[in-house]
Amino acid sequence: MKKDWGKNMKSKNLIESFNHAISGIIQALKREKNMKIHFIIAVLVIILSLFFDFTRIELLLLFLSISFVLMAEMINTAIERTIDLITKRPHPLARLAKDIAAGGVLIAAINSLVVGYLLFFDRLNPYTDLVLHRIKNSPIHLTFIALVLVILLTIGIKTVFYTGKGTPFQGGVISGHAAISFCVATIIAFIGNNMLISTLSYLLAVLVGESRIEGRIHSLIEVVLGALLGILVGVLIFQIIG
Helix, strand or coil, X not given: CHHHHHHHHHHHHHHHHHHHHHHHHHHHHHHCHHHHHHHHHHHHHHHHHCCCCCCHHHHHHHHHHHHHHHHHHHHHHHHHHHHHHHCCCCCHHHHHHHHHHHHHHHHHHHHHHHHHHHHHHXXXXXXXXXXXXXXXXXXXXXXXXXXXXXXXXXXXXXXXXXXXXXXXXXXXXXXXXXXXXXHHHHHHHHHHCCHHHHHHHHHHHHHHHHHHHHCCCCCHHHHHHHXXXXXXXXXXXXXXXC
């Protein structure tokens, strides 16, 4: 009994840690204008990357640069809020700490600009012989980007419409679990090109959505909205872009 209780506590603490982490991202998006700008640019760059034949290394550099900027902005925000909590009076050391944190964001932003320039310049230059390449021949890239977009869009929608109900992982205006499961089902349907496989995939996605309703974590409409988001992203990427 003690071992089971200890395992349950560890599992609960892990879930709570993820909830706190996602809550921090949402709060940063809701309160910080620069974070919103970085987030929107990140989504646009990821969408733009769909039109180019990036290698795995290039995609890795792109996502590392995006993550670096977002992390630097969040750390900068945390430092500023901590300093404001400690003291409201102007102090040279407080100003120095804020300036150093802002400098870290600037370095991350400059790095992302350099990486973006090196990755996109030749592909966007109208005077080169390069043409826009679709990446249907690489369903692994399409799958990865589709899932990333679903997660980012889910977080963005939760940020805009969050009403205080539930937690970032449990509850909210849209079901992230349903969005991801239906997106995966749509991807399997396109890649598998088999009616039986497609039917079984969507059946599993329905069971995921049903479990969120049964657990009273989401309402029916929230699960339906998540399912529509996942299907829409999957169809757009594999049918229109791919």
